[in-house]
Amino acid sequence: QKEVEQNSGPLSVPEGAIASLNCTYSDRGSQSFFWYRQYSGKSPELIMFIYSNGDKEDGRFTAQLNKASQYVSLLIRDSQPSDSATYLCASEPAGNKLTFGGGTRVLVKP
Amino acid sequence: EPEVTQTPSHQVTQMGQEVILRCVPISNHLYFYWYRQILGQKVEFLVSFYNNEISEKSEIFDDQFSVERPDGSNFTLKIRSTKLEDSAMYFCASYQLPRAFPDGGYTFGSGTRLTVV
Numbered sequence: 567q568k569e570v571e572q573n574s575g576p577l578s579v580p581e582g583a584i585a586s587l588n589c590t591y592s593d594r595g596s597q598s599f600f601w602y603r604q605y606s607g608k609s610p611e612l613i614m615f616i617y618s619n620g621d622k623e624d625g626r627f628t629a630q631l632n633k634a635s636q637y638v639s640l641l642i643r644d645s646q647p648s649d650s651a652t653y654l655c656a657s658e659p660a661g662n663k664l665t666f667g668g669g670t671r672v673l674v675k676p
Numbered sequence: 677e678p679e680v681t682q683t684p685s686h687q688v689t690q691m692g693q694e695v696i697l698r699c700v701p702i703s704n705h706l707y708f709y710w711y712r713q714i715l716g717q718k719v720e721f722l723v724s725f726y727n728n729e730i731s732e733k734s735e736i737f738d739d740q741f742s743v744e745r746p747d748g749s750n751f752t753l754k755i756r757s758t759k760l761e762d763s764a765m766y767f768c769a770s771y772q773l774p775r776a777f778p779d780g781g782y783t784f785g786s787g788t789r790l791t792v793v
Contacts, residue, residue: 608786654718663724
């Protein structure tokens with residue numbers, strides 16, 4: 567069973583602080599990874615897509631991929647109350663589909 | 677920006693009834709998907725569809741489920757005889773080839789909340 571694992575949280579961070587989210591995956595064949603933000607009752611919204619080892623930055627978000635250790639992380643800098651949501655990590659094993667983790671709930675407190 | 681459109685946004689049905697969930701993928705996308713998310717649980721892959729046939733399906737996608745692309749635009753998921761445990765959000769997604777950067781190629785619809793009573 568190919569799994570993607572995340573800490574369910576909630577991860578509580580003060581406004582303006584850095585939120586750090588982690589994700590591990592079991593399928594070494596996975597090459598691409600995604601971070602989605604999901605508000606309650608809504609569809610996943612893409613935050614980051616990463617496929618190379620190392621860091622990728624986009625605005626306040628930085629994704630880091632380490633294929634040797636099979637983990638992906640997401641940093642949210644200068645966290646805002648609007649960042650309060652569930653963050654889903656997904657891998658793309660062979661076959662053009664996504665395998666999702668259970669998500670980490672983030673609460674940003676003003 | 678192109679969108680994946682799903683209808684209806686919310687459907688309530690009685691147990692044992694058939695439901696059809698509809699999706700209009702992005703026109704130049706080639707792969708189409710259905711995912712399911714039971715309340716409080718992870719998003720789960722149901723089925724992928726390419727070149728007018730199922731390319732892969734999960735163990736969830738049993739004989740009660742079917743997919744169809746009845747015309748050039750719509751992509752439907754049918755559940756023949758709904759059960760209480762089919763209550764979930766159902767998301768349609770489409771995928772572009774070659775992969776679109778920087779977004780990775782997948783676009784999700786806004787979902788249909790199915791409630792089976």
